[in-house]
Amino acid sequence: MLRIEDVTARYSTLTGPVTAVRSTTFDILDNEIFGVAGESGCGKSTLLKVMYDLVQFPLELAQGRVVLDSPAQNGRPGNRYESGSIAKAWWKDMSYIPQAAMSVLNPVYRVDEQFYEIIRRHQGGHKKEHSRDLLASYLSELSLPVDILDSYPHQLSGGMRQRVVIAMATFLKPGMILADEPTTALDVVVQRSILMMLMELQQRMGNTFVIVSHDLGVHYQVTGRLGIMYAGTMVELGPTSQLFDEPLHPYTQMLIGALPKVGDHRPKEGIPGAPPSLRQPIVGCSFEPRCPQRMAICKTLEPAFVQVRPGRSCACHLVPAMKSQPVEEAR
Amino acid sequence: MTAHQTLLDIQNLSREFRIGNFLTGRKMLALDDVSLHIGQAPTILSVVGESGCGKTTLAKIVLRLLKPTRGRVMLEGQDSFSGIRGQEFMHRVQPIFQNPFEAFSSRRAVEKYLIDTAMAYGGARHKKQAVEAADKALRSVGLNYDSVCGKYMTQFSGGELQRVSIARALITSPRLIVADEPVAMIDASMKMNIVNLFKSIRDTYGISFIYITHDLSTAYYVSNTIATLYRGSLIEYGPSMEIMERPAHPYTELLMNSVPHVGEKWKKNVRMSEAETREFSLDHCKFAARCNYATDICRQTRPPNVRLSATRSVLCYHPLVAPEE
Numbered sequence: 001m002l003r004i005e006d007v008t009a010r011y012s013t014l015t016g017p018v019t020a021v022r023s024t025t026f027d028i029l030d031n032e033i034f035g036v037a038g039e040s041g042c043g044k045s046t047l048l049k050v051m052y053d054l055v056q057f058p059l060e061l062a063q064g065r066v067v068l069d070s071p072a073q074n075g076r077p078g079n080r081y082e083s084g085s086i087a088k089a090w091w092k093d094m095s096y097i098p099q100a101a102m103s104v105l106n107p108v109y110r111v112d113e114q115f116y117e118i119i120r121r122h123q124g125g126h127k128k129e130h131s132r133d134l135l136a137s138y139l140s141e142l143s144l145p146v147d148i149l150d151s152y153p154h155q156l157s158g159g160m161r162q163r164v165v166i167a168m169a170t171f172l173k174p175g176m177i178l179a180d181e182p183t184t185a186l187d188v189v190v191q192r193s194i195l196m197m198l199m200e201l202q203q204r205m206g207n208t209f210v211i212v213s214h215d216l217g218v219h220y221q222v223t224g225r226l227g228i229m230y231a232g233t234m235v236e237l238g239p240t241s242q243l244f245d246e247p248l249h250p251y252t253q254m255l256i257g258a259l260p261k262v263g264d265h266r267p268k269e270g271i272p273g274a275p276p277s278l279r280q281p282i283v284g285c286s287f288e289p290r291c292p293q294r295m296a297i298c299k300t301l302e303p304a305f306v307q308v309r310p311g312r313s314c315a316c317h318l319v320p321a322m323k324s325q326p327v328e329e330a331r
Numbered sequence: 332m333t334a335h336q337t338l339l340d341i342q343n344l345s346r347e348f349r350i351g352n353f354l355t356g357r358k359m360l361a362l363d364d365v366s367l368h369i370g371q372a373p374t375i376l377s378v379v380g381e382s383g384c385g386k387t388t389l390a391k392i393v394l395r396l397l398k399p400t401r402g403r404v405m406l407e408g409q410d411s412f413s414g415i416r417g418q419e420f421m422h423r424v425q426p427i428f429q430n431p432f433e434a435f436s437s438r439r440a441v442e443k444y445l446i447d448t449a450m451a452y453g454g455a456r457h458k459k460q461a462v463e464a465a466d467k468a469l470r471s472v473g474l475n476y477d478s479v480c481g482k483y484m485t486q487f488s489g490g491e492l493q494r495v496s497i498a499r500a501l502i503t504s505p506r507l508i509v510a511d512e513p514v515a516m517i518d519a520s521m522k523m524n525i526v527n528l529f530k531s532i533r534d535t536y537g538i539s540f541i542y543i544t545h546d547l548s549t550a551y552y553v554s555n556t557i558a559t560l561y562r563g564s565l566i567e568y569g570p571s572m573e574i575m576e577r578p579a580h581p582y583t584e585l586l587m588n589s590v591p592h593v594g595e596k597w598k599k600n601v602r603m604s605e606a607e608t609r610e611f612s613l614d615h616c617k618f619a620a621r622c623n624y625a626t627d628i629c630r631q632t633r634p635p636n637v638r639l640s641a642t643r644s645v646l647c648y649h650p651l652v653a654p655e656e
Contacts, residue, residue, distance in 0.1 A: 039518035040489070158382075187381035187545055192589040192597065214519055217548075217591030244593055258523045259593055260548040265572070268552065270524035274488045 001071075002028040002051060002176060002208070006064035009043075009050050013058065018278050020046040022232040023063065025305070026313070030071055030175070033202055033209045035223030035240065037216055037255075041275060043232040044212045045099065048180050051210070052096045053086035068094060070175045091122045095169040097179040102161040105153040111164055112149040115171065122172055135171075142167055142197060159190035163197065170201055178210045183218065195222050216259060220244055228252050231275050231286035234305055238312035248314045250291050285317070293318060337405070338506055338539055339369040339393070344402035346388050360612050361388045363563040364402070369507070373533045375540040377550035377571065379586070380560035386543045389560070390511045393541060394426050407506070421452045425500035429512035431492035435484040441492070442480045445469070445499050452503040468498040471535070472528060490521030497528060501536070508532075509541045514549060526553045547590050551575045556642075559583050562617040569643030579645040579652040581622045616648070624649045 009021040020043040028034045036044045046059065055061050065083040070093040072078040081089045090096075098104055106114060112135065119131050136146045144163055153161055162182070169177055182198065183191040199222055202209050211223060219226050219240060227237040228251065236249040247253045254271045273290040276282055285291070288298040297317050305315040307322050346362040362385045369376055378386050391397035393404060395411055404411045411420060428434045435441050442465060449461035466476035472494040484492060493513060500508050510529070514522045526549050532538055544550050550557060550571065557574050559567040559582065567580040578584040588597075616622070619629040626649070634648045640655045 039520055188547065188589040188591075189381060189585060191591070195591075196597065215591060216519065217593055220593045221591045221597055255520060256593070258520060260523065260526075260552040261592065261594065265552070267527070268523045270522060270527070271520040272524075274490070 001030055001069045002210075003067040003069075004028075004047075004051065004064070005067065007047070007050055007061065007066065008063035009046050009055070010060055010062045011046075011058045012060065016279055019062075019281075020059075020232055020278060021050065022282070024233050025064075026227060026234055026237055028176075028208060028210060029225075030208055031206050032225060033199070033211060033223045035219040035226040036210065036212045036229060037214065037219050037226060038229035039214060039275065041278070042229045043278075044214075044229050045180055047229070048096075048178050048210065048212050050083070052090075052094065052178055053083055054096070055083075068176065070094070089174075091118060091169075091174065092172050093174050094176040094178070095172075095174045097165055097169045097177065097182055099180040099184070101165040101182065102158045104165060105161060107153055110150060110152055111156075115149070115168060118168060118171065138171060139167060142201070159186055159194065162186065162190075162194060166194070166197065166201075170205070173205055173207070175207045176210070177207065178212075180212045181214070182211060184213070184215075191218070198222065216255060228255070231282060232278055233286070234313070234315065235287065236312075236314045236316075237305075238309070238314075242312060248308060248312070248319045249287075249316045250293050250318070251287050254292075285315075337368045337370055338407060339367075339541075340405040341365060341367040341389075341393070342402050342405065344389070344392060344399050344404065346385075346392065346397065347400045358612065360563050361385045362392070362399070365389065365560070365563075365565045366402075367558055367565065367568070369539050369541075373537040373539050374556065375529060375533055375542055375554040377542045377544060377554035377557045378560060379544060379547055379550050379557060381545060381586075383562075384560040385563040386545075386560055387511055390426075390509050390541065390543050394424065394509050395420055418452060422503045423505055424507045424509065425503060425505040427493075427496055427500050427508060427510040427513050430516050431487075431489060431496050432484060432516070434496050435492065437484050440481055440483055441487070441495055442476065442482075445479075445495075445502060448499050448502045454503075464502050465498070468501040469495070471501060471532070472498045474498065488521075489517050490524065493517060493525055494528070497525075497532075501532070501538075504536070505538060507539050507541065509543070511543045512545070513542070514544070514546065522549065529553055547575075547586060548592075559586070562613075564617060564646060566618070566646045567644070569639070569645075573643060577652050579639055579643070579650040580618075580647050581624050581649075581651065582618045584651060585621075624651075 004024060004026055006023050006025050007021055008023050011018045011020055038044045049059060050061060051066055061083060068081040068086055068089060070079045079093060115135050116128060116131055135149060139146050148156060148164065183194050198209060213219060223240045226240040226243050227234050230251050236252045244256060247256050258268055258270050260268055271290055276286055284300050285298040285303055288294050295317060303315045303317045305313055308314045308319045309322060344362055344365045348359050348361050350357055350359050378389060380386055392399050406415060406423060409415050435444060445465035446461045449455040449464040453464050455461035455464050462476060469475050469479060474494055479495060514525050517525055529540055530553055533540060542554055554571045557571045558565055561582050567574060567583045574583060578587055614633055615631055616629040616634050619625040629648055634646050636644055636646050637650055637654060638644050639652055
């Protein structure tokens with residue numbers, strides 16, 4: 001389980017700090033596919049970097065922490081890591097598929113060498129011949145052709161490189177895998193086959209995937225729970241199917257309303273206006289200037305991100321918080 | 332100028348590229364005998380397909396940025412390469428590119444591009460006229476000259492900047508706008524605004540669009556006709572409603588089923604292609620290796636172009652929709 005506790009992350013720039021993630025708190029459970037959605041510049045990639053503890057200048061963690069509790073599995077004991085020490089969990093307990101993953105492979109090494117390096121660094125002890133057998137059987141499990149091991153990255157298509165990177169990230173069977181826009185810039189057909197591969201992997205290994213994407217269609221197909229980010233913070237979180245059936249936050253409602261559908265020729269409207277600048281402190285609700293249902297209170301008071309239904313949270317003055325009475329919870 | 336039946340007539344267009352050097356290189360057919368036409372009535376034609384299917388090559392040839400190997404493009408009855416002068420061509424056909432942040436220089440105020448276009452192709456004689464033309468174009472996309480003047484590309488959001496480039500294209504009052512992946516870089520919340528703009532420009536100004544995209548849901552939403560390309564071949568052509576609801580080519584069906592829809596979940600996986608560059612020059616059906624309906628004949632000879640109705644055609648031996656009698 002990954003707990004994100006009151007995280008605020010900032011980029012320092014010459015013209016002042018940019019707060020990309022603002023006091024965000026939520027949990028990612030074991031054995032689920034968790035999605036993070038939002039438009040560009042909403043802080044979803046930054047949030048993922050903080051989760052992976054890839055916090056380097058100019059990014060800094062101003063407040064809060066991330067706690068990773070990796071369960072005991074595959075003969076490994078359970079472990080607890082915190083922001084600052086999560087790097088120890090890399091590849092073994094938590095791995096990261098970066099944005100544009102097809103261009104992260106080293107162009108001058110063959111694919112098998114790049115796999116051996118991971119094995120050497122994080123598992124150690126294996127002879128190359130032994131590793132080769134392991135690799136070959138793992139790739140055929142994922143129904144990838146084994147001869148890609150002898151290729152250089154430029155000999156593979158973009159979709160194939162993407163699958164190689166996913167295979168690398170999952171090879172040591174980490175409990176938590178973070179993927180930043182894993183299928184953006186790919187065609188729909190390739191996208192579909194990669195997403196199906198991710199779902200299959202998750203089911204087989206029973207671990208947790210966090211998928212960041214701006215494409216709500218991808219989230220609908222793949223994720224079990226979904227968090228919607230806006231202007232650096234979570235505005236709604238809940239089981240994906242419920243979020244699509246009954247969106248609570250006006251931003252989620254408008255996002256889902258703007259989705260074009262095949263077979264539906266009704267005119268669709270985009271959301272007017274643009275998200276606020278993250279350079280200035282945000283007063284009141286960050287969505288207030290674009291919200292059709294805004295009230296007087298929205299201008300002055302930022303709504304808290306609270307539980308509003310069992311398993312669902314939302315940050316909006318229109319949606320009252322769930323009363324935390326034991327009777328209500330039992331229901 | 333005499334009136335012509337068609338605005339744009341693409342006749343048997345092919346384009347070859349050479350991969351590798353002149354000794355070891357081989358030819359790749361990026362466009363293979365593509366014929367399309369756009370009538371005089373304002374329309375939006377979507378060209379869809381996966382990356383490397385030849386969409387952008389087609390756009391470049393229509394925009395006169397690339398010469399075809401075979402075939403020709405007729406613009407209102409004149410050959411667009413040999414029959415029209417450059418300035419006259421730019422006056423009639425305008426581009427919108429994929430990434431608005433690459434279309435404008437970061438060191439030049441964006442309104443200068445609008446002024447230049449108005450002076451060079453829009454018929455403005457002095458700066459005042461050019462500013463008026465720019466303001467009129469910007470207003471039709473929901474901006475105005477004063478709000479844009481003096482700003483640089485970095486001060487805009489992607490959606491706004493794409494509007495500016497649409498406004499720039501409108502200045503010459505063209506007959507045709509070629510938009511190559513215009514919403515690929517735009518956020519979901521802004522995408523629909525841009526696409527709606529195309530519809531309203533078509534209806535108000537009577538401008539036709541060639542909308543090149545891999546995003547099938549917006550293609551269906553916005554266009555009148557859809558052309559599907561696969562490995563350089565035009566495999567299906569027809570009205571968008573009919574194609575999307577009842578695709579006739581197995582590849583179009585696969586494309587449709589791969590869009591991550593909200594509403595229906597995927598069940599089974601799809602077959603991937605392995606030898607992409609080889610598929611371009613196959614002399615039988617290029618999709619046969621991945622097709623669920625393929626038979627022996629598909630792996631031997633090139634499928635015929637089957638007319639399904641007056642407005643629909645498909646390149647397939649086993650179309651999923653029966654031809655009308």
